[in-house]
Amino acid sequence: MTAIGAFLRGVGLIVSLELKQRVRGVAWYVILGVFFGLVAVVTVGVWVVTGTWGGSGGGLFSSVVYFVLLLASLISPALSGNAINGEREGGTLATIQVTTITTGQIVIGKWLAAWVASLALLVVTVPFLAIAVGIGEVSAATVVSSLAVLAAELGVLAALGVGLSGVIRKPLFSVVVTYLTVAALSIGTLIAFAIAGTVTQVQVTQTTVDFDYSTTTDEGTIAECAPPTTTTYSVPRFDLYWGVLVANPYVVVADASYGDFTRDGQPNDLFGYIAYGVRQAQVAPETERFDDYCHLAPGEYFGQDQPTPEEVLRSGVPSWFIGLSIQAVLAAAALFAAWRLTRTPSGRLAKGSRIA
Template sequence: MNGTLALRPRGLWLVTSLELRQRLRSVRWYVALTVWTLVLLGIGVLGLAPTLYTAQWDGLEPVAAMIFSLQIILVLFAMLLVVPALSAGSINGDRTAGTLATLQASLLSPLEIALGKLLAGFLTGLAFLVLALPSVVPIALLGGIGPLYFLRVVLVIGLLTLCVTAVGLGLSAVTQRQLGSVVLAYVIVFGVTVVLPIAWGSSAIFLEQEREVTRYSSAYLSSDGAEAGRCVAVTRTDSVPRIDLSMPLLWGNPVVLLAEAAPPLPADTWYGGGNGEDPDVLRLLKTGVRTAATITHPAHSNFCEPGQEGYPEHLAEAPDRPVWPMGLGLWMIGGGLSLAVAVWRLAVPIRRLGAGTRIA
């Protein structure tokens, strides 16, 4: 008898191929792929047509870059709507249909069954992602999006797809009904994507702190004109929202993680520089999140331009604290624990099953 953690490529591929064949035999699978492709292509046309119509060719690139960032966020949201349904019913659905016991009674190990179902769900999600790319590539080319930028955002969406698939698999192993696991998967995705960012924004009200802040700004024209245009420092006590303390609420947010894949904005962007690089939604979001993580740093209170008389050269730049290591780490830990739960629940003999649960 194979051990619980036995893993053979042949057994893994057997379960994966069985899962994929079940999907391919379903007409709903082809209908879903067709509708998905048409909807996203339609969204791509809706984003591309106004861009070409309203922007002059010499001003097309910044508009297209902005539209690209909005489209890729929309693709992420669409994936988050589709992915939970791909694996959240894979185990309890088979148990309800009476086919799970056949797999458990075979020479396949629980790890092979769980990984096979996970791989099948992940490959299905990748199929949806690949079909979404044609709606994004044209606008990316018009927006001058670099290949590394494009590959990074696709990689982040792929990793999130894998993790959400694993979470759905774990939920399908611990719940009796397929509907229950699917709903729980959507609740988790909705909570991380919408509820926690709202909680983070609301935390600014409760985490205010009185601090002595020195602001550097250009002086207004005085009566004698002595300080006109000079950078002056004004120190006063202000209420500072310590949203940096509640930043863990944003670590796992998929949109924030997607923004982390965007290249940083040049430091002189707000002073008319930027080396010709165009800001987009993802790059602006990345800058905003990393600024919020170091909101108490004195550099954020400097509103003078470099080279200006009286410019505070002694101020160091605010530290650049990435969010993606913590965010992806949390998702990977959650996915790994969910996979472990699925393997544990697939092990036989099962000590306890809910009332009315079908075995074979």
């Protein structure tokens, strides 16, 4: 047997052991049942709301995908955050480490097992995703891209949990740190983006030419062009910090999954709205504006020549692969650190700690 074959066989053994331990307990089936029930409630609720507004399946499909990502963010750290240090505290890790199974096989096997367990949550939601697709106006490209990126995000969450469980010795602490890391990526990036953009201001000078209705005659009021008026005000510079949002899991899914639009170029689901919002945040505000309402042609209005969201998204360069790469680097770093701190024999241990 080749070295690669032997390595994969050891990884497969760890994955098999981990999954067998999960399915033996009642708790795993309770989690799946509760998960199924919550997704069912959300699906019915969104279906009623979008049906009232005359929406299509796109809104329902994207809502279910995002809700799965939200619940997975809450469940995955609990499932994987004590994968290594939990066995170390229970004294069962030493039983594996005295065999021919290497530390790398243990870490990767536990990560893959946690990933498969997370994917089981996604499988549970297939009936509800099928309902959204059946309603219509959800393209195959959107279905494939969103589910593929969602599966990758679940892998990142599992890797962070397993990696931190090998770096941090206390199971409870590692689970908490995993939750905080996931929160930093999903909520922290939004807070940092909003605060940094709001604090950084730029002054805008706006000149406006409007109508003057002060002149009256026997025939009525005459509309004339008033002298230009100039005002100054400050606006946030979100364009300087849009990169903070790149690593946000919800932005990654949206930027990779948009693709369905209405006939007038408006987004047909949450993916498009979020992706369009991020693209708009990249545009620097105009520091000089001139609005001439007095000389507009009949039927003309400001902003009518602006590109539609579909045109903006189709012509721009997606950034989801950058965000996913950043997450992958963080996950790989966590797994590598877990391998370094778990491998035996260890050259150095912290006082009062042990490997197994």
